[in-house]
Amino acid sequence: MIEIDLEEEKKAIAREYKELLRISYQTLTDDDKKLIRKAFDVAVDAHKDQRRKSGEAYIFHPIGVAKIVASEIGLGATGIAAALMHDVVEDTDVTIEDIEKMFNPKIAHLVEGLTKISQVKKDMNISMQAENFRKMLLTLNDDVRVILIKIADRLHNMQTMDSMPDYKQVKIASETLYIYAPLAHRLGLYNIKTKLEDLGLKYTEPEVYNEIVSKIKETKEEQDAYIKLVSDVLKKSLDEEGVEYTLKGRPKSIYSIRRKMAAQNVTFDEVYDKFALRIIYKSNLHDEKFLAWKIYSVVTDHYRPSPSRLRDWISSPKSTGYEALHITVMGPKGRWVEIQVRSERMDEIAEKGYAAHYKYKNGANEESGLDVWLNLLKEALENSETNAVDFVEDFKMNLYAKEIFVFTPKGEIKSLPKGATSLDFAFSIHSEIGVKTRGTRVNGKLVPLNHELKSGDQIEIITSVHQKPTINWLDYVTTSRAKNKIRNVLNENTKKIAEDGKELLTRKLKHLKITLNENVVNELVNFFKLKTSLDLFYRVGIGSIENQQLKDYAAQKSNTLMNFFKTKIKRSPTTNQEEINKQELSSNYDMLVFGSESDKLDYKLSTCCNPIPGDEVFGFITINEGIKVHKKDCPNAITLQSNYAYRIMQAKWIDSSQQEFKAILKITGMDSLGLTNELTKVISNNMHVNIQSISLSGEAGIFNGQVAVIVQNNNILKKLIDNIKKIDGIDKVTRVYTN
Secondary structure (H helix, E strand, C coil): CCCCCHHHHHHHHHHHHHHHHHCCCCCCCHHHHHHHHHHHHHHHHHCCCCECCCCCECCHHHHHHHHHHHHHHCCCHHHHHHHHCCCHHHHCCCCHHHHHHHCCHHHHHHHHHHHHHHCCCCCCCHHHHHHHHHHHHHHHCCCHHHHHHHHHHHHHHHHCCCCCCHHHHHHHHHHHHHHHHHHHHHCCCHHHHHHHHHHHHHHHCHHHHHHHHHHHHHHHHHHHHHHHHHHHHHHHHHHHCCCCEEEEEEECCHHHHHHHHHHHCCCHHHCCCCEEEEEEECCCHHHHHHHHHHHHHHHHHHCEECHHHCEECCCCCCCCCCCCEEEEEECHHHCEEEEEEEEHHHHHHHHHCHHHHHHHCCCCCCCCHHHHHHHHHHHHHHHCCCCHHHHHHHHHHHHHCCEEEEECCCCCEEEEECCCEHHHHHHHHCHHHHHCEEEEEECCEEECCCCECCCCCEEEEEECCCCCCCCCHHHHCCCHHHHHHHHHHHHHHHHHHHHHHHHHHHHHHHHCCCCCCHHHHHHHHHHCCCCCHHHHHHHHHHCCCCHHHHHHHHHHHHCHHHHHHHHHHHHCCCCCHHHHHHHHHHHHCCEEEECCCCECCCEEECCCCCCCCCCCEEEEECCCCCEEEEECCCCCHHHHHHHCHHHEEEEEEECHHHCCEEEEEEEEEECCCCHHHHHHHHHHHCCCCEEEEEEEEEECCEEEEEEEEEECCHHHHHHHHHHHHCCCCEEEEEEECCC
16 A cells, blocks of 8 residues: 655645746736636645546645646647646536636536547547547637646646556557547647647557667767757858757657657668757847848758758748748758758647647737638538548548648739649639539649649639539548548539439339339348438439349239248248348448548458458558558557558448449440530430540541440449440441450
């Protein structure tokens, strides 16, 4: 039993409180201090009987979180007070109403946001976890401070996790790497992001972490000597130029060294740039840019820069608001060294993110990168009909994404995540422009919609009122904003086709002397092993349910005796509902495809979660067993996604009856005026047929043509061939099979 000296503990709590006020980034007024004191007293009283796993008084946790919020994130009195009370409502008898009465609605609102986030069961599977993240992100557009305090809470938990059981440490650490570190990165909290990543690695890969830490210690002396060598040279020149600055060497984070080792398959000693030099200079706003380039010229007078690795985030700041000049130079002993140049203002923004932004904001109407991002996030959350796991996956992709800077035809600069396509650019301008995009020009040249953009590209969007997104567009975009909009439009299109399909079905059944009513719809859904009436009407709309199949249904319906037996069999206790659902799912989503190209690859179903057709899944590239398929809510999913993101493949079950196929038609006939025009009109008027390529030639009155079309099934192709044959002058239409 640990002996606790209560008197000593009280003194320690008082010391922590004084420290909290002392390290605050904001200047605290007397009223601020009163507010913080009151929140502190409420928290101390509420948690007085609680202790942490380590045995220390629970109150040290809220104070620890408040200290991170005050000094590292830089929030003011309201944020500090909310951090002190962030666990009060969840763990004690105090209610949100009590807090509102004691303080004010703003603080009550923040504490409520923090409580809502925690109120999802602690031991959850990935889809619950994703739902939890979605909830958390929903609070972002309400008040970003909720997330900032939550990130501080997570950092303090990670720093004090030693007395927890191993499995909990791994779970919390992989969750941290999965979402909290990327969030901290996106909010410009680079210091906190680095700490979260390093601690995440400490618990998910302890051996690797400890090995890198001991190697860093071993090489510290040599590194310091090297940094001093470079610093001394630069100091002399910078002093001569009269620049006011501080110069410090900064080792690369353990996590980023680990990432480099893994990505480049190298050992610790082979990782070159294990540290960076940072030059932080004093400047007024007017001379900031001029001085940065002056320092650049001093650095490159001594050391040769690598032109491909110059990063100028002063002319075009990142959307997180980060500004700096990064120069990679060839230092002494033939080693690459990264030198970061920032003004004191830029340095503060890089360290404190959001809070420093608002300190330096020029004019109330100027939107910071953060505001723009929060607005985009709001839009993504409002439009999101996807399931939580997809949402979080999409969202995560855009969190860590490196940025590129591109230009509109008028020369305005736009930032997009690295890997964005010309279609992503169209959606970033406005979702209505995205939806109507017919083509894109990059640097004056026509390019496909999935053309990957590079920094400096100038993009022009060609729109058409008749253009509509197709399912393939989802593979042409990478940003979640574009994906969400395309999904919404596709859903609307499906509904429209389904409405037409319903009318068509009503007419067809009339011929078979059957009236379409709810009962008949249910029977048809079962007969075709579908899931919903929408599926049924949609398939009739695109023509994949043929007349013969409807006749079969009518024949079966008229045979009442048969029907009687069927219902008997259906009701028999041996086939339970789950089995029926499984059969429907298997018949509906019977083919598994991988990656953005929907490739058909060899795979094995993993035994840890036994996915069945129709489940949400992903592929994991194993070392010896090829691709293993796991459910997205598999107990191993978070660990796999957090630690081996580079080995994860997108995978989805598709409905092979709704797949699109390419067919090539050879057309011959007598060349006549307007034949080409007539032909293209017939093809494009045929619903659900897209022309992929067309080549037509006429010679001495003979017409030859080859058309490649994309269709959903043979039925649609037959109709198309019949319609082409009806054109005046057409002699033969045959389907060509290429090897």
